[in-house]
Amino acid sequence: MINLYCNNPTAGKKDGTAISQDNTQTSPLALTLKLSEQKAVKVAIRTDAGYKTTDGVNISFAYYDGSEYQTTGGNVANWYVCLDSNYSTAEEALSKGTWGHSADITDDVTDSNVILWVKYDATNESKPINDTSTAVCLKTTVEAV
Secondary structure (H helix, E strand, O other), X not given: OEEEEEXXXXXXXXXXXXXXXXXXXXXXXXXXXXXXXXXXXXXXXXXXXXXXXXXXEEEEEEEEOOOOEEOOOOOXXXXXXXXXXXXXXXXXXXXXXXXXXXEEEOOOOOOOOEEEEEEEEXXXXXXXXXXXXXXXXXXXXXXXX
């Protein structure tokens, strides 16, 4: 009923590619970067048609230990989220955004894209990784409209 979308989604539209859920990795949120680098990617959040959130949405990250999700562990501390402020590029979001390990959308989310930025900070990494243990968590209540 609520999903994240990647591949350069447009604010207010219904475009983008749905990011896979339940650790299936069929269409993961992917960032390729060098060691000692940080990179951001634009994503969108929206509900399915006929639904909306109530009381906003909290976006955070969790570590999947193979059986359950944990608020700490793995690479969770390297992931950040930033609400969009009409940034035109990832570089602008990186330099001007307010980044944190969680963010709150206070308005209701409907079936049109609301833009967010997600980044991975590899500035303290010493070897390349393929992080399949971190999940983006969306906490909200969704209701039919």
